[in-house]
Amino acid sequence: NLNLANSLTESVKTECEAEKNSQDYYRLAIRHQKGSFNLNDSLVLDKLVKKCPYTEGLIVENARLLYNLRYGWKIFSNECSSKQNIDALSIADYVNGDAIYLFPNPTSGEINIVSPSFGNQLVEISVTDITGRCIYKNKHQLEQGKTQFNLNCASGAYIVTLSSGEQKANIKLIIQK
Numbered sequence: 001n002l003n004l005a006n007s008l009t010e011s012v013k014t015e016c017e018a019e020k021n022s023q024d025y026y027r028l029a030i031r032h033q034k035g036s037f038n039l040n041d042s043l044v045l046d047k048l049v050k051k052c053p054y055t056e057g058l059i060v061e062n063a064r065l066l067y068n069l070r071y072g073w074k075i076f077s078n079e080c081s082s083k084q085n086i087d088a089l090s091i092a093d094y095v096n097g098d099a100i101y102l103f104p105n106p107t108s109g110e111i112n113i114v115s116p117s118f119g120n121q122l123v124e125i126s127v128t129d130i131t132g133r134c135i136y137k138n139k140h141q142l143e144q145g146k147t148q149f150n151l152n153c154a155s156g157a158y159i160v161t162l163s164s165g166e167q168k169a170n171i172k173l174i175i176q177k
Contacts, residue, residue: 003030021059024048029066037070049076053099065103073114073146102160106174109151115162115169116145123164125149127173130157151175 024044031037048063064076076099101114113125120142127136135158140147151158158173 018057018059021048021051021063025059025063025066028063032066032070042070045070061099061101064099065101068114073144100162100169100171102171102173105172106176107151108177109153109175110148111151111160111173112146112148113142113160113162114146115142117169118142118162118164118167119145121164123147123162126161126163127151127153128159128161129153 025048028037028041028045028048031041045063045067048060049067051060051063053060053064064074068074100117101112103112104110115123122139122141124137124139125147126134128134135153136151138149140149153175155175155177158175160171160173162169162171
């Protein structure tokens, strides 16, 4: 819930960059949702999407998704000097330093994947439940590193695996119906 997240982050006295990033992102997401996004908001969003996702975390990834929703597709470079634990990010995995986005997450079943690392190639997409049982497996042709598919399954946690040749990425996915 964006409003709850916003109220929680607004109640925290901003003492570090990560807290300020969270406050900025939730403020922007709510303004986008309400249709009151303005020029100043665009400038704040532009600063957020250029931050390093390895050190700034999930807020940067979410800001990049918001940017893509508002302005169309853009692949962001990740020229970071430090890679921290990226497994904690639930919407992306990384191949050769490039993020692979899966959104929306959580989803009711429609899934978008953006993957600059895989480019224009045929990839196998498989989805497994938390017990390791494969519930979906199909090949998709990526167009400019993008594809979309629908997943009809019960609410729960899943792992989406993209693979092509030596490249492989695992992304956590939540289905909410």
